[in-house]
Amino acid sequence: MELTINGTSHTLNLPDDMPLLWVLRDALDITGVKYGCGIAQCGACTVHINGEAVRSCQVALADVWGEVTTIEGLATPEALHAVQTAWIAHQVAQCGYCQSGQIMQAVDLLGRNPAPSDDDIDAAMSGNLCRCGTYPRIRAAIHSAATALRET
Amino acid sequence: MTRLGKYTRRGFIVASVAVAGGVVFGVRTYRAQLENPLIAELGQGEAALTPYVKITGDGITLITPRAEMGQGIHTTLASLVAEELDVELDQVRIAHGPPSSAYFNGGVVEEGYPFPTTDLGTVPEFARAQRDIPAVFLGYQITGGSTSTHDAYVKMRRAGAVARETLKTAAAARAGIPVARLSTEGGAVVLPDGTRIPYTELAAEAAAVDLADAPELRPRSAWRILGKSQDRLDVVDKSTGRAIYASDIRLPGMRFGALRRSPFLGGRLRSFDASAALAMPRVDAVIDIGNGVVVVAADTWAAMQALDAVIYDWAPPDYPLDSAGHFEVIAAAFRPEQQDSRQRDDGNVADALAGAQAIEGEYRAPYLAHATMEPMSAAALMQDGALQIWAGTQGPTVARREAALAAGIDKQAVTITTTLLGGGFGRRGEMDFVQIAAKVATQMQGTPVLLTYPREEDMSRGPYRPAAIGRFRAVVADGLPLAVDIATASPSIMAGIDARGGAPAPIPAFLPDFTLSQALWDQPYGIANYRVTGYRSAPLLPASFWRSVGASQNSFFHECMMDELAVAAGCDPVEMRLALITDAPSRAVLAAVADMADWGTAPVGARARGVAFALAFGVPTAQIVEIEDTPSGIIVRDVWVAADVGVALDPRNLDAQLISGVSFGLSAAIGEEITLTDGAVDQSNYHDYPVLRMYQAPRIHTRILENQPHIRGIGEPGTPATAPALANAIFALTGQRLRDLPLGRSVVFA
Ligand code: FES
Ligand code: FES
Numbered sequence: 081m082e083l084t085i086n087g088t089s090h091t092l093n094l095p096d097d098m099p100l101l102w103v104l105r106d107a108l109d110i111t112g113v114k115y116g117c118g119i120a121q122c123g124a125c126t127v128h129i130n131g132e133a134v135r136s137c138q139v140a141l142a143d144v145w146g147e148v149t150t151i152e153g154l155a156t157p158e159a160l161h162a163v164q165t166a167w168i169a170h171q172v173a174q175c176g177y178c179q180s181g182q183i184m185q186a187v188d189l190l191g192r193n194p195a196p197s198d199d200d201i202d203a204a205m206s207g208n209l210c211r212c213g214t215y216p217r218i219r220a221a222i223h224s225a226a227t228a229l230r231e232t
Numbered sequence: 233m234t235r236l237g238k239y240t241r242r243g244f245i246v247a248s249v250a251v252a253g254g255v256v257f258g259v260r261t262y263r264a265q266l267e268n269p270l271i272a273e274l275g276q277g278e279a280a281l282t283p284y285v286k287i288t289g290d291g292i293t294l295i296t297p298r299a300e301m302g303q304g305i306h307t308t309l310a311s312l313v314a315e316e317l318d319v320e321l322d323q324v325r326i327a328h329g330p331p332s333s334a335y336f337n338g339g340v341v342e343e344g345y346p347f348p349t350t351d352l353g354t355v356p357e358f359a360r361a362q363r364d365i366p367a368v369f370l371g372y373q374i375t376g377g378s379t380s381t382h383d384a385y386v387k388m389r390r391a392g393a394v395a396r397e398t399l400k401t402a403a404a405a406r407a408g409i410p411v412a413r414l415s416t417e418g419g420a421v422v423l424p425d426g427t428r429i430p431y432t433e434l435a436a437e438a439a440a441v442d443l444a445d446a447p448e449l450r451p452r453s454a455w456r457i458l459g460k461s462q463d464r465l466d467v468v469d470k471s472t473g474r475a476i477y478a479s480d481i482r483l484p485g486m487r488f489g490a491l492r493r494s495p496f497l498g499g500r501l502r503s504f505d506a507s508a509a510l511a512m513p514r515v516d517a518v519i520d521i522g523n524g525v526v527v528v529a530a531d532t533w534a535a536m537q538a539l540d541a542v543i544y545d546w547a548p549p550d551y552p553l554d555s556a557g558h559f560e561v562i563a564a565a566f567r568p569e570q571q572d573s574r575q576r577d578d579g580n581v582a583d584a585l586a587g588a589q590a591i592e593g594e595y596r597a598p599y600l601a602h603a604t605m606e607p608m609s610a611a612a613l614m615q616d617g618a619l620q621i622w623a624g625t626q627g628p629t630v631a632r633r634e635a636a637l638a639a640g641i642d643k644q645a646v647t648i649t650t651t652l653l654g655g656g657f658g659r660r661g662e663m664d665f666v667q668i669a670a671k672v673a674t675q676m677q678g679t680p681v682l683l684t685y686p687r688e689e690d691m692s693r694g695p696y697r698p699a700a701i702g703r704f705r706a707v708v709a710d711g712l713p714l715a716v717d718i719a720t721a722s723p724s725i726m727a728g729i730d731a732r733g734g735a736p737a738p739i740p741a742f743l744p745d746f747t748l749s750q751a752l753w754d755q756p757y758g759i760a761n762y763r764v765t766g767y768r769s770a771p772l773l774p775a776s777f778w779r780s781v782g783a784s785q786n787s788f789f790h791e792c793m794m795d796e797l798a799v800a801a802g803c804d805p806v807e808m809r810l811a812l813i814t815d816a817p818s819r820a821v822l823a824a825v826a827d828m829a830d831w832g833t834a835p836v837g838a839r840a841r842g843v844a845f846a847l848a849f850g851v852p853t854a855q856i857v858e859i860e861d862t863p864s865g866i867i868v869r870d871v872w873v874a875a876d877v878g879v880a881l882d883p884r885n886l887d888a889q890l891i892s893g894v895s896f897g898l899s900a901a902i903g904e905e906i907t908l909t910d911g912a913v914d915q916s917n918y919h920d921y922p923v924l925r926m927y928q929a930p931r932i933h934t935r936i937l938e939n940q941p942h943i944r945g946i947g948e949p950g951t952p953a954t955a956p957a958l959a960n961a962i963f964a965l966t967g968q969r970l971r972d973l974p975l976g977r978s979v980v981f982a
Contacts, residue, residue: 098533098534105532106488106533111482112474114606115532117687118687118917119918121918124605150473152472155472157472157474160471167471168468168471171463171884173470173471174302174304175300175302175605175652176470176471176475176654177477177655180473203927205926206926208926210605211604211605211896213893213894213899213929214888215926215929216929218926219926219929
């Protein structure tokens with residue numbers, strides 16, 4: 081099976097029904113994507129397929145319908161995505177375990193909605209749990225990133 | 233002895249041991265026993281000037297030997313050293329370092345003292361000053377009890393100062409210039425002519441220097457780094473997916489393990505049939521760990537699938553089968569034979585209550601899961617008699633001992649690498665994942681295995697914050713409480729930890745469990761007749777530390793009671809507390825939060841507010857919660873929180889931790905509970921153990937005060953007052969007095 085992940089194509093010999101999450105983490109050592117629940121309840125496993133946020137724990141390998149982007153492929157450390165820059169400016173992360181998923185979800189939100197309201201943020205981000213309670217800073221960071229992206 | 237009343241003899245034993253230790257062994261002796269664990273790993277021309285500062289040719293590494301579980305401790309600890317060492321935070325690397333008794337935590341010893349933290353009398357202050365003596369003997373490297381900052385405050389600045397003076401002395405010898413004429417700045421010694429000698433070039437010479445005296449620490453007025461908000465040293469890695477948690481450890485040839493233990497917590501696996509599981513593709517092994525199995529496979533998913541294919545015969549539970557039965561056991565503990573402590577007994581409660589019109593209430597708090605976002609995990613490799621473990625542990629020295637015991641080898645043969653923790657909240661002070669990883673490694677010689685708990689395993693097998701019951705009887709007179717008799721009952725956390733192998737040393741059964749009545753007996757209220765009793769129930773589900781520990785239930789009991797008494801006395805709940813609190817910093821946080829929330833002005837529309845105060849982990853904290861009644865249910869709109877940490881080292885991080893603590897308390901208060909049916913836990917994942925989500929997150933306004941005399945930590949103090957403030961707000965809104973957590977059982981939240 082052929083899969084393009086973060087711009088690199090991989091030939092994989094793995095079970096069709098293996099969730100993309102575990103393909104990434106255990107077969108390809110792409111560990112920025114996290115396991116939190118396995119049942120679409122936490123958002124820690126969020127990646128993009130063709131630019132759209134999906135829960136990788138819910139996508140079987142055989143069903144991956146496009147190019148996969150994980151947090152590692154979102155940007156480079158030298159040239160961060162505006163959402164990451166905002167995350168750093170607001171010092172969002174605490175334990176940090178949920179943050180890959182939060183950032184991938186926020187990038188998706190801002191791609192669809194360049195000026196989200198608080199309600200829009202609630203609707204888009206409520207599938208991503210943070211046990212450390214970083215929600216107020218995530219909200220602030222999304223507003224900052226939205227402003228920054230509109231200005232570029 | 234103290235304004236706060238009498239201490240019982242039994243409670244005093246812990247402190248006497250601490251003080252006696254100081255007298256017998258003396259400060260010098262115990263200092264001499266400290267090892268420097270870094271020395272063993274040094275190469276040519278490298279120096280470990282203290283256990284916290286390692287200098288090699290290519291850089292400076294600061295050891296920050298506490299678990300980074302989100303609270304920002306690595307950045308704060310590095311700041312303490314960097315302040316005195318005269319380096320900038322972007323010039324250093326940080327590392328957690330190896331497990332070592334050198335990294336003992338003296339702060340955690342203070343937590344067990346039988347003195348209220350507000351008592352500044354001679355004996356309590358002496359015991360606090362001597363806290364490191366018992367801590368050194370225990371060699372207990374632990375992150376917990378919100379102690380890391382106050383444990384490190386002097387010790388790690390001193391480590392920076394010692395390293396700095398050592399480097400200066402080496403530079404003075406090299407340059408032939410008196411030390412007094414040298415200065416330091418930006419990681420270099422500066423000679424009078426402006427020549428800079430980088431610390432990295434002085435390492436070898438500095439290693440030979442022996443300082444005569446410990447240097448003085450700089451006054452706060454001279455601080456460059458401390459007292460100012462710092463960018464977290466882990467924030468870029470945590471925003472780019474590069475942060476490494478235990479579950480991200482990958483080694484050549486690694487296989488992946490998943491765990492299943494008995495649904496009857498702590499119960500044995502009598503037998504099992506793994507033939508179907510072993511026949512599955514990608515499965516390597518099914519390992520018997522006594523109370524369950526670990527499947528090892530080519531990937532975690534295959535291992536999880538195979539767990540379902542094993543046929544298990546579990547031994548039946550040895551505890552009541554449903555939640556009601558558990559509360560019956562706890563309720564039965566309110567009797568003299570099960571008294572664990574009576575650490576406060578002011579005036580004469582029995583006389584004051586006799587014949588009076590008493591107000592009574594019973595409150596209940598359920599079992600709670602930690603539900604860290606990263607499920608428990610650990611990587612392990614056993615090779616040639618040596619065991620390596622990678623784990624996000626809150627107690628690396630105990631982890632090393634427990635890994636050695638589980639593997640049946642000497643602890644010298646065990647290496648523990650402490651990774652970042654994907655949340656801790658007390659859960660990662662438990663040793664189960666280390667013990668199990670070690671057992672798996674012994675069966676998989678030469679093959680590294682990453683053990684991951686499926687979320688279902690993590691959620692439904694404990695250990696938990698124990699369920700608890702609080703009861704009170706009280707009398708008010710002339711607008712104030714005249715007599716309060718309050719008691720709490722729950723299983724003992726300390727006994728449970730001890731039994732599971734998580735304690736630094738065996739805990740004598742005659743000692744009271746200081747966590748049981750934590751934040752109940754030591755609240756700074758002056759009430760003429762005031763009695764606080766803790767009762768220890770029989771052991772039930774495995775009980776553990778859960779962010780703010782005993783305070784997480786006891787503050788709910790105490791502060792809802794205070795609200796009931798204010799109503800009965802016809803007194804404003806803020807005014808009543810201000811009138812009763814005898815400790816000035818505690819009064820100040822309450823006054824501050826009232827000011828922040830504009831308490832004197834009634835909330836508009838369908839809104840209502842509640843207030844609560846808690847003194848926990850030495851930090852007085854006051855909170856006001858404002859809620860709104862909406863057609864879809866109650867919405868928590870705003871939380872105001874004021875806390876006094878004595879010295880605010882990193883204001884923006886303190887803000888983050890208060891927000892985090894409040895959110896954690898709110899999450900539990902609204903919807904979290906672990907219940908049982910037929911002996912098994914009902915909850916298995918986030919769909920039936922609902923934790924706070926973005927749409928429920930209120931605005932949280934914080935203020936840090938610095939009136940109290942001791943520096944204190946902030947990881948936990950934000951949590952206890954949230955649940956009672958919310959319950960009291962609901963009473964203000966609806967007139968309904970909710971006495972059972974979670975509150976979402978009784979009212980609808982939007
Ligand atoms: S792991 Fe996929 S949503 Fe939780
Ligand atoms: S930062 Fe810890 S779970 Fe979100």
